[in-house]
Amino acid sequence: MSNTLRGGYTTGSCAAAAAQAATLALYGLPVPASIELTLPDNSQVLLAVEDLQYGEGYCSVAVRKDAGDDPDVTNGSFVVVTVSRSPESTITFRAGEGVGTVTLPGLAIPPGEPAINPAPRRMIEQAVRQVTGDGLIITVAIPGGRELAARTFNPRLGIVGGLSVLGTTGRVRPFSHEAVQETIRCSFSITLACGIKDPVLVPGHIGARAAERQFRIREHQLVEVGNEWGYLLKLAAAKPLERLLLLGHPGKLVKLAMGQWDTHSARSDSALPEVIRRCTDLLGAAPRGTPTVEGLFQALEPAARLSLGDALADEIVTSVVRTFALGFPVTVVLTDNNGDCLGSSGPISFWRG
Structure with missing residues (x-):
């Protein structure tokens, strides 16, 4: 049996096929x-037409989204395109049911x-x-998209009312690294467009909650990086920022001190040996029987915990x-699983409000 993951087609491809049929x-x-x-790469694909409907001055067609083996929330959904004539000479795009509208x-x-991206429009x-x-x-709809959008980054990107019609290549590659990076880039772009020059980078939801507990966070100041620290830091280096705050658990962020900029557990080493080494150098010994970074910190006395956290930061x-x-x-601010501060390096008063 082959372990090769099956690819699929983007919502943009489905919309284009449905639009031509309609x-x-x-x-x-x-x-x-x-x-x-x-x-876009000039290859050809065949996409099945479903539910052709004729109306007063319009026609609509549905194409079912097939994302292959990718865990895409839209897999199996219908992309429905309605086409009608316009008095203008150009093409006008409209959001139908389940397709969002850009607000930021x-x-x-x-x-x-x-929220129909440039490549799908083309x-x-x-x-x-x-x-x-x-x-x-041309009106693009994804029935049920409003509910599905709650499971995506769209609410954080200021896209309201539904999903985005995405895709640059027309194909879905399972577990696409590029798709993750593009979502993070969009989030960072919104932060910059809102005039924020002192963003706060966190790994995810837990880090976001810790940041909001520790600091006065403005709207769109937080950027969830996931594991893509190298990617986003490279973007940040080219921007006219005034300062930057990285906040998260040492089990994740200590990997940056190790030169590992993709912190996914499958693509990076555990931070625990480095934390143990630094703890031993700093305090003479590390607690025994602690299989996690969180456990090691919690086994320390508060003063030792702060000393180690500061050194790692x-x-x-x-x-x-x-x-x-x-x-x-x-x-850099390091926090535990409860959002309590374990240590820091650099000025933090700017984010205190």
């Missing part, structure tokens, strides 16, 4: 059972526009222009600044 129907042309779609600056699509336009050069109104700051040649101050 446009054919609108102009009274035969609609095939499957649309042959040309992807910093994304590839300006506020007020349907794919849709290319697909319908094979049928007509007339002006069209210093190492993280040094590693970050040296590696990315940052031209602005960096502060």
Whole structure:
């Protein structure tokens, strides 16, 4: 049995195929059972047409999303495109049921526009222009998308009312690293577009809650990095920031001191040996029988805990600044699983409010 993961097609590809089929129907042309779609790399794919409907001055077609073996929340959903004629000579995009609207600056699509990304727009336009050069109104819907969007980054990106129509290549690659990085880049872009020059980087939800407990966090100041620290720090190095705060658990952030910028457990070493080594150097010995970084810290007396936390935070700051040649101050705050501070390095008063 093969262990190769099966790929699929993006919502953008589904929307483009549905748009072409609906446009054919609108102009009274035969609609095939499957649309042959040309992807951005000039390869061709066949996507099945479902639920063709004719209405007063419009036609709509559904294409079922197949994300392959990727855990995409839209897998199995219908992407429904409705096409009608427009008095204008251009194509106008509208958000139908389950497709969100952009509300914040910093994304590839300006506020007020349907959350249909540039690459899918180009794919849709290319697909319908094979049928007509007339002006069209194209409405993209994903029934149930409003509920599915709550399980995505969209609420944090200021996309309201539903999902985004995404995809740059037209294909879904299972567990795509690029897709994760693109989501993080969008979040950081919103932060910058909102005029924030002192962002707070955290690994995820637990770090976000700890940051909100420890500091006065402004709207859009937090950026959840996941495991992509090298990727985001490289982006940050090119921006005119005034200062930067990294906050998280030492089990994650100490990996940065080790020069490991992708902190996923499958792609990086455990931080525990490094924490034990630093604890031994600093305090003469490390607690025995502690299989986790959290357990090691909790086994220490408060003063020793703070001393170790401060020392590790210093190492993280040094590693970050040296590696990315940052031209602005960096502060690191280490917190435990409860959000309590274990140590820090660098000025923190700027985030106290």
